[in-house]
């Protein structure tokens with residue numbers, strides 16, 4: 179299968195109605211989401227607490243495509259097998275979450291998943307350099323992880339561009355996450371990101387009963403990103 183470098187929109191269900199998670203996953207996919215982004219937080223690595231592998235497993239049957247799990251937890255390794263059993267396609271762990279990120283990435287692949295490496299805003303692109311052949315995705319956080327609805331950190335775009343250069347022709351996605359909307363998506367794509375996570379900008383104003391709003395929001399973010407690719 180050829181590597182897909184086209185723009186992909188991955189709604190973060192952190193901004194969805196947690197009482198209706200299955201319906202929310204079906205609704206965003208029906209409305210054009212490419213991947214479903216699942217945020218796992220432990221109130222230790224980040225100051226917020228969300229869901230774990232049990233809920234990921236429960237929503238899996240409601241997702242036809244890619245379940246993209248972003249773990250903001252430390253340690254990661256004890257839960258890798260559980261996320262594989264939950265049906266995770268891509269498991270993304272933070273470079274800052276422990277001393278042995280290379281071992282974690284190897285364990286993720288050994289468990290049958292694609293391996294993602296997340297970098298906090300304050301972590302330089304160089305942290306990824308020794309790991310480029312051990313990852314399928316690099317996530318450049320464009321907010322400090324922990325919450326939806328935060329303001330986009332513009333300086334991270336220089337890091338995205340640096341990562342794109344470092345990756346060269348390797349089949350590695352660059353994902354951006356945090357503050358992505360119609361105003362920021364173009365610059366993120368122009369800098370080299372191909373997977374755009376958006377939570378509040380997708381779910382704002384909609385519901386599974388008014389899912390066309392999700393479709394309109396996803397389409398608007400995708401158009402803004404694609405327009406960014408055609409500029410200069």
Ligand SMILES: O=C(CO)[C@@H](O)[C@H](O)COP(=O)(O)O
Nearest residue numbers: 190323324326327357377378
């Ligand atoms: O990982 C995280 C936050 O830590 C994200 O996936 C957020 O859910 C993005 O939310 P918005 O900034 O798009 O509202």
Ligand SMILES: [Fe+2]
Nearest residue numbers: 190217248355
């Ligand atoms: Fe995330």
